[in-house]
Amino acid sequence: MGSDDGSPAPEKAVRSNSRGLSVVDRELAMPLKPRKRSFYYDGLNSSFCLEEPFWTALKQIAASEQKSVSDLVRSIDASRITVNRSSSMRVFILEYYKARAEALARPVTESERS
Helix, strand or coil: CCCCCCCCCCCCCEEECCCCCEEECHHHHHHHCCEEEEEEECCEEEEEEECHHHHHHHHHHHHHCCCCHHHHHHHHHHCCCCCCHHHHHHHHHHHHHHHHHHHHHCCCCHHHHC
């Protein structure tokens, strides 16, 4: 059933099979399949995989920081504390948006208003 504005209801990636168990519709879930990207920096080819929402977030962060995606990846990679590069990217993205959310939730003081 559609929404109140008459638009069709969004398709669901999870549905019930004949036994009533939830299964993932592979076609609808494919955008969440990790995609490999390669970067060349410091004289080396480097690659890692991220799901599309993380690639989008990485591009948005790079734009807001006025950096190229390659420069952002290089800086994240240089300061990573995990062995896995993909995990480092996901943790960086999570921490970036957590910090922004906390900053927005923090009350504005009188001195900041002036």
